[in-house]
Amino acid sequence: MKLQQLRYIWEVAHHDLNVSATAQSLFTSQPGISKQIRLLEDELGVEIFSRSGKHLTHVTPAGQVILETAGEVLRKVESIKHVAQEYSDEKRGALSIATTHTQARYVLPDVISSFIGKYPDVSLHMNQGTPMQISEMAADGTVDFAIATEAMELFSDLIMMPCYRWNRCVIVPRDHALAQVSKLTLEDVAAHPIVTYVFGFTGRSRLDDAFVSAGLTPRVVFTAADADVIKTYVRLGLGIGIVADMAHNEEIDDDLVALDARHLFASSVTSIGCRKGTFLRGYMYDFISDFAPHLTRDLVTDAFQRKTRSELDELFGDLELPEY
Numbered sequence: 001m002k003l004q005q006l007r008y009i010w011e012v013a014h015h016d017l018n019v020s021a022t023a024q025s026l027f028t029s030q031p032g033i034s035k036q037i038r039l040l041e042d043e044l045g046v047e048i049f050s051r052s053g054k055h056l057t058h059v060t061p062a063g064q065v066i067l068e069t070a071g072e073v074l075r076k077v078e079s080i081k082h083v084a085q086e087y088s089d090e091k092r093g094a095l096s097i098a099t100t101h102t103q104a105r106y107v108l109p110d111v112i113s114s115f116i117g118k119y120p121d122v123s124l125h126m127n128q129g130t131p132m133q134i135s136e137m138a139a140d141g142t143v144d145f146a147i148a149t150e151a152m153e154l155f156s157d158l159i160m161m162p163c164y165r166w167n168r169c170v171i172v173p174r175d176h177a178l179a180q181v182s183k184l185t186l187e188d189v190a191a192h193p194i195v196t197y198v199f200g201f202t203g204r205s206r207l208d209d210a211f212v213s214a215g216l217t218p219r220v221v222f223t224a225a226d227a228d229v230i231k232t233y234v235r236l237g238l239g240i241g242i243v244a245d246m247a248h249n250e251e252i253d254d255d256l257v258a259l260d261a262r263h264l265f266a267s268s269v270t271s272i273g274c275r276k277g278t279f280l281r282g283y284m285y286d287f288i289s290d291f292a293p294h295l296t297r298d299l300v301t302d303a304f305q306r307k308t309r310s311e312l313d314e315l316f317g318d319l320e321l322p323e324y
Contacts, residue, residue: 005040006070008033013067017056075141079279090282098127098134099147101226106246111291119283146273158273162316163292165267166324169258171241179257186214193221193239195230210265246324
């Protein structure tokens, strides 16, 4: 069994079983990959992939288990490389992040600008997606860090560390009737068509919980994953918008009024998460503390030593989080 063979089966599985696309991404030949996969299957005595003619059709049950173990092996190998890099050149390397549009657009720019200034030789890669996609990328080792509000608690392999609390605002055009209301109520909001986040994005569950608890049924007429898209459709008169506070910029959005809604909805917590067992290089600790200054190197190290979610909750339970 060769490490290269494990890399091939892992990459094929993550390229939708397309051997040709895998070969292109790895700068090698399609026949070479196919041959190595066959050699590995012959050695193990089981099929990792089922086939129809020359095409791979799906991963076998045995293949699922083998791929999971192969992923762990490849991550360990990557950790060994990181250890070597840390001792050979602590300011050179790569950092990959997965996050939502709201974090990428409104929260991370200053953090990333500062980080690049300190570590110009660290290549930074950002992936955007749904909270579920983001969490999956961190859980399977595709990215180093996931930054999101929803879904990360579903993955037991992730170390989740709380960064800050935030809430929502209601955005309306300046001539809208609600712009004259001194203090919004849920009934005020529910009386108008609503434009907001897709379920599963940016604390949307807290929004829905508030209406359910009040016995109200909001008229959500349009949803999007992108706060800028939501604002566009508010401008078109489709409805009132409910977005994260940080997504409203008074200079850019001077044609819209942001109405305080902190008293209407429970606050949400954005966390940064990474896979258990990840080797954190010095610049990774710095990125975490730049994003959330209370997450010091000592506290992060302590978090990685906790074995269960309840132990993590105990560690962070009394932590006073900043509000964004």
